[in-house]
Amino acid sequence: MTIATALLIGVVVVLTLFFALRVLLSRRVRGGRKEGSAPSEDLQPDEAILSGDRRTFLKVVGIGGLSVLPAVALPAVFNSEAGVASTESPATGPGGRIRQWTMIIDLRSCDGCQSQDSPPKCTTACIEGHLAPEPMEWIQVFEEELEGGGTRFLPTPCMQCQNPPCVNVCPVGATFSTPEGAVLIDQERCIGCRICMAACPYDRRFFNWSDPPIPPEALLADYSPDHQIPATKGTVMKCDMCPDMARAGTLPYCSQACPNGAIYYGDLEEDIATNGREIVSVSRFLTTNNAEVLKEHLGTKPRVFYIPGHGEAVGRDPFTEGREPTEWPWVQRVEGSQTWSR
Amino acid sequence: MAVGAASGRVPDVESLREYERRLEETTLRPVLVTSSWYWVLVGVLLAVIGVGVYAWTTQLDNGLVVTGMRDRVAWGLYISVFVFFVGISHAGTLISAILRVTKAQWRTPITRIAEFITVVALVCGASLIVVDMGRPDRLLNVIIHGRWQSPILWDVLAITTYLTASVIYLGIPMVPDVAYFRDRMASMGHRTRAAFYRFFAIGWEGLPGQVKALSRAVGVLAIIIIPIAVSVHTVVSWIFGMTLRVGWNSTIFGLLFVAGAIFSGIATLVIVMALLRRIYHLEEYITKVQFVNLGYLLAAFTLIMMYINLSEYLTTGFKLEEGEEFLFRQLFLGQFAGLYWFYFIGGLAIPGLIILFKRTRTIAGIVTAAVLVDVAMFAERYFIVISAQRVPLLPYEPFDYMPTWVEWSIFAAAIAFFILLIAVFVKIFPIMAVWEMVEERKLLGRDGESAAPAPDAVRGRS
Incomplete structure (x- = not known):
């Protein structure tokens, strides 16, 4: 009955978490660079390397997070035959x-x-x-x-x-x-x-x-x-x-x-x-x-x-x-x- | 530079590097050097696990009739051990998440160990559920036909989420340390090993952007994992709390189980860290501070546990509804009295007193207290699970449950599996969070007035 709802909630929760983490991380990296908390060093030179690393990193975190998804959504996906096992049609008076x-x-x-x-x-x-x-x-x-x-x-x-x-x-x-x-x-x-x-x-x-x-x-x-x-x-x-x-x-x-x-x-x-x-x-x-x-x-x-x-x-x-x-x-x-x- | 003036033990950059190098050597040593005692231990553990596996095959062949469980007491030792293991898995959350969020700095040398315990205990606990099932071959029915109305599904969701989160939370802060292992292995010419660590290091080079992303991710994870951990043992308690049985039908069960979980988690952490400290000579890093602080936490939790016990048993005992009298008699005077009073006196009162008095508040004393707490918490899980089922619900004689050799063997195998996984872990991954410990040292330095040390002190390629 609530297949769609459960699926939707699962997907939304996971995606929200994923994007929240992503936004947080990227903001942090940008903010960090602006502030330049490490002034004695050269500023990070290679943007490509940096974002590449970050992407790999996020990928790992994200895939980890997504692995929770099956547990959330699978029963709903399979439950098309409803929670109740079949019996004969009920007797009527x-x-x-x-x-x-x-x-x-x-x-x-x-x-x-x-x-x-x-x-x-x-x-x-x-x-x-x-x-x-x-x-x-x-x-x-x-x-x-x-x-x-x-x-x-x-x-x-x-x-x-x-x-x-x-x-x-x-x-x-x-x-x-x-x-x-x-x-x-x-x-x-x-x-x-x-x-x-x-x-x-x-x-x-x-x-x-x-x-x-x-x-x-x-x-x-x-x-x-x-x-x-x-x-x-x-x-x-x-x-x-x-x-x-x-x-x-x-x-x-x-x-x-x-x-x-x-x-x-x-x-x-x-x-x-x-x-x-x-x-x-x-x-x-x-x-x-x-x-x-x-x-x-x-x-x-x-x-x-x-x-x-x-x-x-x-x-x-x-x-x-x-x-x-x-x-x-x-x-x-x-x-x-x-x-x-x- | 001139930071030494502020407080005597603040290191300058040079000694910081020295400290880091020493630390790295210490964490690398278990991976490179393996004594023959280690193989003896592994052999013993494998033997115990072998007996457990044999017991399990017996059970698979004959059914659960080989256990002591019957219709009147349908859950026994397996479920108790499951609850116990999920309980001690809270060690990691407390130490690395709650203490991280509250910025307790003494925790850093033991965070890694705590996270090992979390992951390993969850794996052990979850496998016991499969052992307890009458039809393990139908495990997938939980996914195919799962009903969200059932507390068991809440458990499946909570434990899988907690396991996933704990693995991530173990893996992410470990990235810089693994990257060091990768570099060292590469420089020593171990190509396969280097490749192995390269996988876990996910491209870590110690660049400032990476450092920021990492610390941010760890911060976010530390906060996310706290509600997950609390929810896990809450829903474990709700397997019992959602029934109408005397002794389980209680609103305080979630709280009792979460408090008990953190309590036994701390105790397990104290024991494991004392052993690793002794075996791998971590005395410089894991000092009395860690033991004493964890001891204080343990003492605080003895009081919390006593309070919850009082609250539970006074509110039910005062009114003495149907069946409560039977429960109370067997718990306080009858066949569970030994376990109960051992739990209350040996597991709550005595450990609290050991830590209270300065003379006994030594490392040995605190470890003794921790052992008592762990054994007592196991006893508590056992009598909570069994005693409520022993209360007759219709006019019949109570059934006396006694675990059989099959159950004891599988119980022993689960403990052995727990130790084995930790032993294997120690040989593969860094047992201390070198990166964080160095950061901490650096912060101490920065509190003086010097500028931050060069970022490559965090870890560049050497």
Whole structure:
């Protein structure tokens, strides 16, 4: 967008510096000769030699100065394809309005799959659906202490911030906001600097520290930031809110897999969301149930909302005396094993 | 002529020539004579660099998994060392630019050394960024897809500009000295070497017009480079300051980093100049004056650093927002307490006291203080980078980062590369600004009443 401006500013700054130096230098030489600060010597005889030297000298200084130019102007020159990596064209709802995907997690219905006697189904389904490399858990479930004692379970996908700190700091536009409101990562552009991980206040980003295991079926996938398959070494990954699945008319893996229907997914624009069993009006559902977002004070404006609760709707007792904190099976899994194998 | 009367140590023209000749011989000696110890040093350094290169190839093969970094602490030793190196690169700017602009004359014998440090430290720092990248093969994406909104791009711009400016600022004032080398090499029959120096001397003949152009250019560069240098470490701090993390989310970070940069820059300069002085017998030119004055600057900066620390930790600690308590506990009492208190006591308080007392304000004392400051500033960079990332942002156990042998090897290689580049530099280029030192002497003479010495005293062909 600002190609021309950036170029112009770069050129103007460098040229100004160059000519300023030039004028200063030439004035100095002339002034110096007029004043004749070295009267005991013969006045400089050979004008040609003098100006020749000066020219060489200036050339060196000038070329040095100009070498800054590429750094100033190059991104602007190359940036013709804009800062954002390509995705599918956005999904539209009634009246041609662009869908604004949202996720609502009803903590009243989340018992961390304790009643299922299994690791959280949302996490495992997400890992298998996205073929996410070990040990990433894009939607990770934490057991959190409550103010009055006892605990609750907190599934944490990427918050899909509308003021995303990660997008703001990315040097190459590899992570970007889509018109549908999701924050995606283009692993074909990511340089692995990890400043987005430093910037994310929810710690919802994961890095391919080594060559990720690629299951055979992943090789058949057509890579897109919408599903991030196959994974690439040295790049960042995270929950992508499954925009490709939503466009195709299905719910994300996590929502589909939740045995208690705690994860609603929908469209803010059409004001509708579903957990696969019931359909709710997003605005009424959020307001009447006192929905919250995580770390609201940071101003990141997440698209993932939480209905406060501790699993009471599915009969979970937050106070279980003497219970050890939950540890998911794969924490002890041997190194090198693959989460996606089933 | 009759200038000696004004003050005892003002030289006349003849002793000025003598002084210049001696100075030139001194600067030429490292280039002509190389002891076997030098080759031993180079060999050791190359070995250390070799280990680092091997470690890096391991990392390229296996990915960053060979480091101690993981998702919770995604930046480690590499970034700390990068910050440290960019910090010590401020040595050159302070000594040659700020002190030049303020006309502090004792600085001239050490300007060249300071500028070496600047250029070399920037090269080392910038290479560590590439080492830290997950995809160094995509380095050019920064240029192809660069977004000016990102602090990383600010860094790329600031550091490339600073490097360019520093190279120019190193090269331009060196022109007359290189021209002398060129003439000497030609007269000794070293044709290739003479040609090499001819390139860097860009046609210098010591003509009055050239002298004026040169001093003007140096004056302009000295002023231009100050804001560039300040901006460099400011935007380095903004890599951290632009995040919402407890411990980084601070408005004072730019100031803290720039002050720390100049602080560690002075310390590094003191160490390097003490070594070169010892090795190449520069005692006549680099005297106690330089050490004491740099020591005073160092002492002043210990107070500035303490003030900024107080300002940062009191304003956040007083309010104790979410996560701050965790940060404070690990910083002052927990796993970073050793580093922090070493930094505060060993790196700020003790060096300040060493310089405060006249008995310890000796060259040895000041060098000791400088070593303490450098180590402490490295510790500071390390705990600033790591401790903030260790604060859990969601209900999970904090992750303990520990660098692996790969990171330590690359760290050692970076230091070795720094020393090696300086060692190579010393063997090629004049280590002191002969031209400026002679000018300075001449000015001392002119302060008396004599007319300016003949311009060819600056340097004509002999």
